[in-house]
Amino acid sequence: xxxxxxxxxxxxxxxxxxxxxxxxxxxxxxxxxxxxxxxxxxxxxxxxxxxxxxxxxxxxxxxxxxxxxxxxxxxxxxxxxxxxxxxxxxxxxxxxxxxxxxxxxx
DNA sequence: GCCGTGACTTACG
DNA sequence: GCGTAAGCCACGG
Numbered sequence: 281x282x283x284x285x286x287x288x289x290x291x292x293x294x295x296x297x298x299x300x301x302x303x304x305x306x307x308x309x310x311x312x313x314x315x316x317x318x319x320x321x322x323x324x325x326x327x328x329x330x331x332x333x334x335x336x337x338x339x340x341x342x343x344x345x346x347x348x349x350x351x352x353x354x355x356x357x358x359x360x361x362x363x364x365x366x367x368x369x370x371x372x373x374x375x376x377x378x379x380x381x382x383x384x385x386x
Numbered sequence: 387g388c389c390g391t392g393a394c395t396t397a398c399g
Numbered sequence: 400g401c402g403t404a405a406g407c408c409a410c411g412g
Binding site for chain 1: 407
């Protein structure tokens with residue numbers, strides 16, 4: 281059964297993030313199959329071969345903060361966009377308590 | 387085929 | 400509680 285490429289698995293997980301929710305790199309990596317892919321996830325999203333299809337803006341650090349290197353038009357722009365999605369923000373951070381897609385703890 | 391880099395995470399001091 | 404260090408995998412040159 282098709283072993284999808286590592287990136288593909290990561291993209292698949294990212295695309296599964298429901299609107300109004302966000303996920304952390306480590307979480308995605310874990311859902312993708314290996315939690316050590318945290319860095320690969322960052323790399324995969326950086327590659328972002330399918331902009332508009334992969335909601336990379338829904339991917340944040342485990343602090344609920346958007347990574348500094350996002351800057352694909354403005355880091356703050358990222359936050360604003362997520363707010364429009366319905367994500368609850370606390371200053372410049374995502375309210376992981378409510379909007380982390382996760383099931384990671386709790 | 388090896389080395390370096392990277393949008394991270396976790397652990398230890 | 401904060402800062403520093405190490406670990407991990409994949410891609411590009």
